[in-house]
Amino acid sequence: MDARRSRDLFYQAVFESGLTIVSEGYYEFSPHGFTCFLLLAESHASLHAWPEHGYCAIDLFTCNLDLDIQPLINRLQVMFGAADISVRKIEREAEVREPCLI
Numbered sequence: 001m002d003a004r005r006s007r008d009l010f011y012q013a014v015f016e017s018g019l020t021i022v023s024e025g026y027y028e029f030s031p032h033g034f035t036c037f038l039l040l041a042e043s044h045a046s047l048h049a050w051p052e053h054g055y056c057a058i059d060l061f062t063c064n065l066d067l068d069i070q071p072l073i074n075r076l077q078v079m080f081g082a083a084d085i086s087v088r089k090i091e092r093e094a095e096v097r098e099p100c101l102i
Helices: 003-016 070-080
Strands: 021-028 034-040 043-050 055-062
Touching (some): 003 021, 003 043, 003 070, 055 070
Antiparallel strands (some): 034 043, 043 055
């Protein structure tokens, strides 16, 4: 798993899913591994990779409740050539009673 190529594929998949990328962070660990973080207008996405183990973890947090995430999951699986994936969806809804300024 080439770190730069993986970062580009991750960026492309998130962008093509219709999410709005605002900023990007990237860090390569020594001797192996890397993290890519995408700040989204809708929240954020991250990829943490351990190439020496052939493993990566991708997290996506979004406030877009209408987003169908399955096409993005499928695209990432194909792009990364993943033979096995595990998906866990956690719904976090908070009722906002009145707006506040922070």
